[in-house]
Amino acid sequence: MIHPLIQNLTATFTRLYRYSHLAAIAGWDQSAMMPPKGNEARAAALAELQVLMHQTLTSEALAGLFQAASGEALDDAEQASVREMRRQWQQAKLLPERWVEAQSLAASRCEHAWRTQRQQNDWTGFLGNFRAVVALAREEAKRLADAKGGSCYDALMDKYEPGMRSNDMDRIFGDVKSWLPELIEKTLAKQSLETVIKPQGLFPVDQQRSLGIEIMSLLGFDFEAGRLDVSTHPFCGGVAEDVRITTRYSEDDFMRSLMGTVHETGHARYEQNLPRERVHLPVGQARSMGIHESQSLSFEMQLGRSPQFLALIAPLLQKHLGRQAAFEAGNLAALFTRVQPGLIRVDADELTYPAHVILRYEIERALIECEIEAEDIPALWDEKMMSYLGVDTRGNFQDGCMQDIHWPGGSFGYFPSYALGSMYAAQFFATIRSGQPDLDAQVLAGNLSPVFNWLEKHIWREASRWPTDELVKRATGEALNPVHFRRYLEQRYLAA
Numbered sequence: 146m147i148h149p150l151i152q153n154l155t156a157t158f159t160r161l162y163r164y165s166h167l168a169a170i171a172g173w174d175q176s177a178m179m180p181p182k183g184n185e186a187r188a189a190a191l192a193e194l195q196v197l198m199h200q201t202l203t204s205e206a207l208a209g210l211f212q213a214a215s216g217e218a219l220d221d222a223e224q225a226s227v228r229e230m231r232r233q234w235q236q237a238k239l240l241p242e243r244w245v246e247a248q249s250l251a252a253s254r255c256e257h258a259w260r261t262q263r264q265q266n267d268w269t270g271f272l273g274n275f276r277a278v279v280a281l282a283r284e285e286a287k288r289l290a291d292a293k294g295g296s297c298y299d300a301l302m303d304k305y306e307p308g309m310r311s312n313d314m315d316r317i318f319g320d321v322k323s324w325l326p327e328l329i330e331k332t333l334a335k336q337s338l339e340t341v342i343k344p345q346g347l348f349p350v351d352q353q354r355s356l357g358i359e360i361m362s363l364l365g366f367d368f369e370a371g372r373l374d375v376s377t378h379p380f381c382g383g384v385a386e387d388v389r390i391t392t393r394y395s396e397d398d399f400m401r402s403l404m405g406t407v408h409e410t411g412h413a414r415y416e417q418n419l420p421r422e423r424v425h426l427p428v429g430q431a432r433s434m435g436i437h438e439s440q441s442l443s444f445e446m447q448l449g450r451s452p453q454f455l456a457l458i459a460p461l462l463q464k465h466l467g468r469q470a471a472f473e474a475g476n477l478a479a480l481f482t483r484v485q486p487g488l489i490r491v492d493a494d495e496l497t498y499p500a501h502v503i504l505r506y507e508i509e510r511a512l513i514e515c516e517i518e519a520e521d522i523p524a525l526w527d528e529k530m531m532s533y534l535g536v537d538t539r540g541n542f543q544d545g546c547m548q549d550i551h552w553p554g555g556s557f558g559y560f561p562s563y564a565l566g567s568m569y570a571a572q573f574f575a576t577i578r579s580g581q582p583d584l585d586a587q588v589l590a591g592n593l594s595p596v597f598n599w600l601e602k603h604i605w606r607e608a609s610r611w612p613t614d615e616l617v618k619r620a621t622g623e624a625l626n627p628v629h630f631r632r633y634l635e636q637r638y639l640a641a
Contacts, residue, residue, distance in 0.1 A: 150214045151223050154230055155426060157207055162425040164198045166384045173382040173389040175253070177374045188253030195249040202237040225610050229427035236304070239292050240285060248285070251277045252555040259553040260377050268542040271553075272519055278555045279512065279519050286513050286557075298510045301558030305434040306565065308613060311510065314561050317627055318503050321564070324631060329496050332484045332638040341479045344471040348399040356399070356465035357392065357406040360458060364410045364444060365597055367417050378550040379405040379491065381412035381441075385424045388413040399466060400481065401492055404445055411444030412437060414597070418605035429608045432616055434559060436604065438566025439573065446495050446567070447574045447633075448596060452478040453588040482637065486534040488544040496638060497534055499567065504529035505549070505560040513557055522546050569617065571630040573600070576621040 168191060175187050201207075211234060214227050255274035262271045282301065289300035299310050358373060371388035383389035390409035394402045415437060423429030431437045448454050456474035463472050470476065484494045490501040508525050511517045517525065526546040530538045538545040551559050578584050581595045588596075603620035610616075614624040 148217065148219060148223060150210055150217060151219070151226065154207075154210050154214070154227065157201065157204075157210075158230055158427065159425045161198055161201055164194060164201070166387075168194050168198070169382055169384050170387070170389070175257075176378075176380065176382070177376045177389070177391055181257075184253065184257040188250050188257070191253060192246045192249035196242055196246050199237055199240070199242055199245045202234055207234060208238075222610075226423070226426055226428040229609050232307070233427055236289070239288050244281065244284060244288075248278075248281045248555060251281055252553070255555075256550060256553040259547065259550070263377075263543050263547045266541070266543045266547075268523060268547060271542075271547060275519055275553065278553065282555055282557045283513060283515065296514065298513045298558065301513060302561060303558075305556075305559050305562050306613070307433060309435075309561065309565070314506060317568075318499075318506065318564070320627060321499050322503065325496070325499060328631075328634060328638065329484060329486075332496055335639065336479075336484060339479060341483060342471040342473075342476050344399065344466075344480070345469055346399070347396040348466055349396060350394045352465050353394050353399050353402050356461060357403060359461055359465070360403070361406060361410050363458070363461075364407065364414065364593070366410050366413055370417055371413055373406065379409055380550070381409045381416070383416075385416045385419050385421075385430075388416045404449060404481070405491065407449040408441045408445040411441035414444070414600075415440040415605055418601055419608050420606055423608070428610060432604075432607075432609045432611075433613050434562035435565035435569060436613065436616070438562050439569035440566075440600065440604065442566045442570040443573060443596070443600065447570050448588070448593070450481045450495070451585070451588065453585045455481055456589055457591055484638070486536050488530075488536060488538065488541070489548060495567070496634060499564055500533040502560050502564045504533055506564075508546075509552070509557050509560065565625070568625060568627050568630040571633040572617070572621050572623075572626060573604070575629045575633070 171187065171191055171194075175184070175191070179187060211227070211231055219227065251274070255271075255278045258274050259271060262268075283297065286297035286300050289303075290297045293300060293303075295303075296311060302309055302311070302314075354373070358368075361373065362368070370386060371383065371390065374389065374391045375393060376391035377393065379390075379392045381388065381390045390406070390413050392402045392405040392409065415431060419431070420429050452474070455477040459472055459474045459477055462477070463469075466472070471480065482494070484496045486497050486500075487493060490498070490505075493501050504526070507529065508517075508522060511525075512519065512522070523542065523546055527537075527539050530536045530545070551557075577596060577599045580599075581587065584595055587593075604616070607616055607619075611619060618624050
């Protein structure tokens with residue numbers, strides 16, 4: 146029998162989930178389908194919905210239920226559910242309704258304008274809206290930090306990575322920075338001796354889309370519970386029952402859309418396989434953004450760029466894009482693991498990718514802690530891109546500090562999740578391989594079920610039942626251990 150307190154809490158959070166369903170679909174449409182002149186009305190509607198959700202989540206009745214629940218004897222599952230509900234409630238009650246509305250409006254306006262301003266390389270125009278987003282993020286960070294303790298940036302990062310702190314990230318990133326430059330250098334030297342055949346395009350968008358859809362099917366995407374569309378910045382949105390993923394196409398580079406689609410399919414499979422009996426509750430939703438990114442990177446990096454998977458899909462490339470020498474299995478393996486420092490994070494190879502994340506972490510942390518202002522970002526960006534990757538970004542705002550959607554949308558504290566996701570993915574696959582020594586042969590034969598079955602059992606179905614460290618420990622036998630990430634990269638890029 147369900148405890149009456151749990152029933153009452155469940156009723157409120159089910160209502161919130163239904164509100165969030167509408168917000169998610171409206172947000173997807175705003176990014177993928179909405180005509181430009183619809184943005185002001187959409188921004189106002191979404192802000193109104195956010196206020197309604199905030200009012201529901203901060204009601205006095207809910208406070209009483211949490212107080213009563215603290216004195217009840219609940220079983221483990223009920224305790225976990227109340228823990229996750231309480232976390233959302235505590236976060237919400239620290240923020241005034243005025244802030245919720247203002248932040249939603251500012252983010253919608255800034256992000257919408259960014260879509261045009263980025264194309265025009267218009268940093269000055271972008272700053273007009275961006276300053277408001279930064280001011281609201283700083284207000285949120287201070288309110289949360291004052292109540293919870295810790296730094297302002299920690300308070301924002303905790304929204305995406307519960308329990309993670311800047312000290313943890315500094316230690317992890319400090320270690321990566323100690324060995325990554327040498328690994329990149331050795332890999333570049335090794336690859337300079339290799340011959341790789343470049344694909345010869347153009348590659349029409351409709352052919353790329355057909356290829357992407359067939360590979361999504363191979364990866365288990367449920368098209369009766371989701372769809373693929375186009376947006377300025379690829380993302381996975383919607384809700385677990387109706388997952389909306391997007392990609393972007395370039396007719397002279399099919400690799401961008403292909404791996405973008407594979408990446409977002411990893412996010413989608415996580416959402417589509419969350420436990421349906423509790424997906425309407427916080428305990429039945431994704432554990433953290435680091436865990437979410439581990440799923441997309443498991444699909445894109447661990448599986449998608451493996452020689453075995455590329456050999457498996459080589460006939461599909463030839464089917465949709467035409468036969469050419471570049472699509473032979475061996476060449477694809479070399480092509481999809483080429484290392485070359487570049488401008489764009491989402492197009493980066495997996496060796497230089499951590500540097501893109503680290504520089505964003507360092508900049509946004511300084512911004513939220515008021516050590517720099519928004520106007521200072523381009524100079525810092527140029528300095529760090531040259532220092533970490535040897536890439537000159539001076540005057541190129543479009544492919545520099547304006548390239549990501551996160552800052553226009555106010556998602557400060559998110560970027561560390563990408564690096565953590567890479568590390569979790571490497572650790573998960575090390576565990577999968579230890580229990581399935583013939584995994585490569587299985588993938589080559591077209592049997593991807595060992596990967597999907599393990600992820601479903603240990604990650605997807607578990608959702609937010611456990612804190613992140615406990616989830617990872619139960620799945621792999623230990624909490625996050627970045628050693629697995631380094632070993633994986635060395636094996637893939639330096640092994641003969």
